[in-house]
Amino acid sequence: MTLKDHFGLLASYNQWMNSKVYEAASLLSANDLAMDRGAFFGSILGTLNHILVADTIWLKRFAEHPACLTSLREVVDLAHPTGLDQILFDDIERLSERRVWLDQKIIGWIAGLSDDDLDIVLTYRNSQGMTFHKRYSSLVLHFFNHQTHHRGQASTLLSQAGKDVGVTDLLALIPNDIGV
Numbered sequence: 001m002t003l004k005d006h007f008g009l010l011a012s013y014n015q016w017m018n019s020k021v022y023e024a025a026s027l028l029s030a031n032d033l034a035m036d037r038g039a040f041f042g043s044i045l046g047t048l049n050h051i052l053v054a055d056t057i058w059l060k061r062f063a064e065h066p067a068c069l070t071s072l073r074e075v076v077d078l079a080h081p082t083g084l085d086q087i088l089f090d091d092i093e094r095l096s097e098r099r100v101w102l103d104q105k106i107i108g109w110i111a112g113l114s115d116d117d118l119d120i121v122l123t124y125r126n127s128q129g130m131t132f133h134k135r136y137s138s139l140v141l142h143f144f145n146h147q148t149h150h151r152g153q154a155s156t157l158l159s160q161a162g163k164d165v166g167v168t169d170l171l172a173l174i175p176n177d178i179g180v
Contacts, residue, residue, distance in 0.1 A: 003137055004115050010144040011110040013170050015103040021048070021154050022096045024163040033092055037157050041085055044161065047154045048095055049088050051147055053081040055102055058143045061124040062109070065136060067117040071109040075102070084127070110140075 001009075025033060025044055033045040041050045056078055063072035081088065089095035118137035125131050155165050 002115050003118055004110070004113055007110045007113070007118075007137075007140055007144070008107075009170075009173060011103075011107045013173050014106060014144060014147055016173060017148075017151055017165075017168060018099050018103055020165045020168075021151055021158065022092070022099060024158045024165045025154075026092050026096065027163055028092075028158075028161055030091065032161055034090070035161075037160060039153055039157055041150075041153075044154055044157045045090065045092070045095070046085065046087065047150055047157065048092075048099075049086065050084060051150045051154075052088055052095065052099060052102065053084055053086050054146055054150075055106070055143070056081055057127075058139070058146075059102075059105070059109070061122065062136075062139070062143075064124065065117065065120065065122060067113060068109060071112045072105065075105055 025048065028044070034043050036042045037044070039047055041047045056075065057080070059072055059075045060078075060080065062068055063076045089098060118140065120136045121133050122136045122139060123131065123133050152168075155168060158165055
């Protein structure tokens with residue numbers, strides 16, 4: 001598998017896991033979703049919003065890559081989040097709709113990249129205005145790792161609320177390699 005293929009797998013995993021997490025979350029009341037459970041972003045809703053906020057910020061940065069001008073154009077047009085703890089949507093239905101839409105954009109973005117595209121250095125500014133110059137592929141890996149980290153928190157919070165998201169292992173999406 002090429003690096004691009006691995007990122008395609010991670011994009012599919014992201015979409016698959018988000019659908020499972022949001023399905024479980026949709027079974028809870030608005031009060032249960034908003035209840036502060038002592039997590040870094042407080043509630044299940046806060047954690048899911050954080051993932052969406054961070055994804056939006058990173059995708060806007062990734063859109064600076066010349067190969068991404070078309071695939072991420074609609075993401076660039078979104079309002080820029082004002083903080084990592086911003087609640088973009090306070091109800092699970094609208095949050096879920098945006099998540100599904102964004103996951104489709106992520107899959108299309110990764111599909112449109114080449115291995116050469118992944119090898120450039122991206123210059124970007126963080127939320128404090130500091131400038132960084134980092135390899136695009138390493139940033140894409142961070143992007144998917146960040147989602148997994150916070151989705152794990154959301155999965156734990158859902159479990160504590162009595163909702164099981166089921167299998168969460170990437171292994172479930174890795175195809176058997178019969179030729180070996």
